[in-house]
Amino acid sequence: MKVLFVTGYKAHELGIFKNNHKGVTYIKRAIKKSMLPLVEAGLEWVIISGQLGVELWAGEAVQEMQESFPELKLAVLTPFLEQEKNWSQENKEYYEGILIGADFVDSISKKPYENPSQLKQKNQFLLQKSDGLLILYDEEKEGTPKYVWQEAKKLQEQKDFPIWQITFYDLQQVVEEEQLGND
Known part of the structure; x- marks a missing residue:
């Protein structure tokens, strides 16, 4: 596997409104834990669309992993311009920090937001450009990742397309591992 698309819930869908929320630490740890075997097996690129929440936290996780795996690259392919x-000034600054550290940045649609079809096109484009999907999504809590999840499942019926899922149970395991390690 050369290219992995990472996505999941938007921050507000998880009740997270600040990037220094304790939950972000656990989410990034779960993303790194899921990506590590893939990176060790030769994963070259992680692609995200740069949405607030799991995608930007994944971007930050990749940038942290690059210290140990400098060959790992991050691409941010936004669905549309601007x-x-x-977004709030704080979120814009956080986003800019991720973009500055990315190895490749571009927009799929070369226009600003026009309609939801741009988001559907983004999902299809990123799935087609990747060799697998890592998604923080739990079927018991629907949200925006549902659409990527459904597209990825359809793609899986057509070709070998691995999907790695991080559920709320997986996050709870990360929290418990952390707490055991700190006792």
């Missing part, structure tokens, strides 16, 4: 236009 995705961050209506």
